[in-house]
Amino acid sequence: MNVQKENIGIFGKVNSGKSSLMNLFLQQEASIVDSTPGTTADTKVSLIEIHGLGPVRLFDTAGVDEGGELGEKKREKVFSNLKECDLVLLVINPETDDLSQESEIIARSRELNKELFVVYNVFGEMDSTVLAENIKRLEGDLSLLRFYKSIHLSVIDAERRAELLDFILSTYVPKSKPRSLLPFIEKGEYYVLIIPMDAETPAGRYLRPQSMVEEHITRNWGHPVSFRMDLSAGRGPDFQKEKERYLSFLSEFKRKPKMIITDSQAIDLVAPWTPDEVGVTTFSIVMINHMSGGRLSTFVDGLKVLSSLRSGDKVLIVEACNHSRIEEDIGTVQIPNYIEEKFPGVVIEHNFGREFQDNDHLADYSLIIHCGGCMISSQKLMARLRDLSNVDVPVTNYGLFLSYIQGSEVLKKVLLPWKIKCLF
Ligand code: SF4
Incomplete structure (x- = not known):
């Protein structure tokens, strides 16, 4: 906890x-x-x-x-x-x-x-x-x-x-009670953490969501096991080799892992390669659920707007911190590329490390796509949700958006551990 x-x-x-x-x-x-x-x-x-x-x-x-x-x-x-x-x-x-x-x-x-x-x-x-x-x-x-x-x-x-x-x-009656980061953890089960380790990954430590998940699994008597996936190899002409390396790793377990928790940007490989009986979700989804006090369904609802997004609509990509960026940065490159490809003409703007009240045009956005929010307090994230709800702007999250882009089956799969049914 x-x-x-x-x-x-x-x-x-x-x-x-x-x-x-x-x-x-x-x-x-x-x-x-x-x-x-x-x-x-x-x-x-x-x-x-x-x-x-x-x-x-x-x-x-x-x-x-x-x-x-x-x-x-x-x-x-x-x-x-x-x-x-x-x-x-x-x-x-x-x-x-x-x-x-x-x-x-x-x-x-x-x-x-x-x-x-x-x-x-x-x-x-x-x-x-x-x-x-x-x-x-x-x-x-x-x-x-x-x-x-x-x-x-x-x-x-x-x-x-x-x-x-x-x-x-x-x-005083405290409102914030301890919440479980991964409510589905079972004692004695294996959980695989997919960690691509790109040029953005700092040496000597895991990123905060990764270390929090690893600690939480261990604390709850589960067994976290990490797998470094090579995203370039997995998306290149020789992708079969990377896929076989992953499947061979999974086959080494006497008892199949209960769940794969992956970096959201690897969902395009992890979701189709993982056997059906093994669950999948992403670090970003874990974090946004945790930091928002269990309001994952609010972020799932935000995805609905994607079916009616038109040229000229504005989407705001939000990160709660300012971190160093690499060529294939998720917020400035990967998500914008998907948006340009799937929703041509949609205008993309960014809000990194700033508060919403600094943005006088918040109500103009059709959708907010928020990172996992691991570097801000839960209260701050909930205050952001209240701001967005007051101006009636839907919000979703990196992990959910990247899963949605891969198709409804992938979205359903990453939501299954959270017992959220996706009806679109
Ligand atoms: S606050 Fe957001 S962008 Fe910054 S490390 Fe956490 S999830 Fe990533």
């Missing part, structure tokens, strides 16, 4: 005490705290372990009420962070008399179905009656505040840390 981290974000106006709250969690001066408005120039992220909650990623965000062009940029970043968070901590100075920013944070959190708690940060000495009156006044001004659990404390008082953690542990 890969343990998912909870994302907890601290939000509020400039100088409401967000960074001090972060420090209270961390018990150290990790965030810069002073009284100059806008000290938190960008979001600061820290990893902590909260006993009873597990690993937590804490976001200390910039104030949302700063003016000017830079302030506007910070706001965009803050609201992008909000999408990634599982829990929103809204810090409010009980003496404030303007709740317009807090109102927007609550509205956005509701829109995204986020869990939210209010932290009333008491500055200096405040009589409990005065504090209660202040909170009542704020709840009168912004009635939605009544719907949220709250705590009041001075966030610079280190002794209140235990109380804060107790409050979170007793009220």
Whole structure:
């Protein structure tokens, strides 16, 4: 099991005490705290372990009420962070008399179905009656505040840390539960990993999806076995030799491997060469299912649009990281070549390592083809899915697209382990 981290974000106006709250969690001066408005120039992220909650990623965000062009940029970043968070901590100075920013944070959190708690940060000495009156006044001004659990404390008082953690542990219901990377693994079975090792493959280690899959199989008492496939040989005039080498390797097992997990770009060889009784799927499909919290069917649905793709339609190829590229790069060469061949006139654009909110024309695309997303957090990937769903743009994935291109039988085969039936 890969343990998912909870994302907890601290939000509020400039100088409401967000960074001090972060420090209270961390018990150290990790965030810069002073009284100059806008000290938190960008979001600061820290990893902590909260006993009873597990690993937590804490976001200390910039104030949302700063003016000017830079302030506007910070706001965009803050609201992008909000999408990634599982829990929103809204810090409010009980003496404030303007709740317009807090109102927007609550509205956005509701829109995204986020869990939210209010932290009333008491500055200096405040009589409990005065504090209660202040909170009542704020709840009168912004009635939605009544719907949220709250705590009041001075966030610079280190002794209140235990109380804060107790409050979170007793009220927060974590949404992200540990998910199995490969839900179909069976103890004692063999699983073959097809690893082509092209010029892009770094020396001394496997790529992240490959090492995650290998570790997961081993942890679950299965037996991972790697096979290096020569893609050039397999697609060249002497392809029969490479095919025989692969089949001979498979025949050496006393008991047939349960499943082949292949690099997506080898699916054109692996799918037709693998005996019917052995299952096949791809690393990219494994990763996108895992990172999206099991939403593989959303990416399968995205393929439907391919049957109606017309000349002039725009397709966006998305990679979650910027890695070095080779001549036969999957995102810049292989997928575009397939699109040009099968869907002439379709316009291809790329979005590598950038966030969707930087793209003002997201709604113009007919389809997004996303990589496995192994280098971003699950929450970030789910935030991307929400963005696409809001603008009604279908999304699919590298592994699914490359399987679809090989025909419906191949697509059915790679989906079989996931118990997803493909009706097109
Ligand atoms: S984030 Fe995407 S492009 Fe980058 S290594 Fe992972 S799967 Fe490949």
